[in-house]
Amino acid sequence: MLSNISPLGLLFVTAAFLLLIAPTVIAYRRKVARLWLVVVVNLAGITGVLWFVALYMAMTMRTRAADITPPHVPKGAALS
Numbered sequence: 001m002l003s004n005i006s007p008l009g010l011l012f013v014t015a016a017f018l019l020l021i022a023p024t025v026i027a028y029r030r031k032v033a034r035l036w037l038v039v040v041v042n043l044a045g046i047t048g049v050l051w052f053v054a055l056y057m058a059m060t061m062r063t064r065a066a067d068i069t070p071p072h073v074p075k076g077a078a079l080s
Helices: 007-020 022-030 035-044 049-060
Strands: none
Touching: 007 022, 022 035, 022 049, 035 049
């Protein structure tokens, strides 16, 4: 099957795949607290309304504040 696909078709398939997993990638980059929930909703709604729900969740869910360290503070240093 892949031997019959044109370069433009391969580009289209790759772009569509990246668009479909965008909510999961956004949630991972934002370090949301319940990443697993976004992944499950994203996989369940890969072609429908649930994809928009997963995107909304990825953009609005609470992040893990404990993992975020300002860039100018060395890891392990006490913040005052």
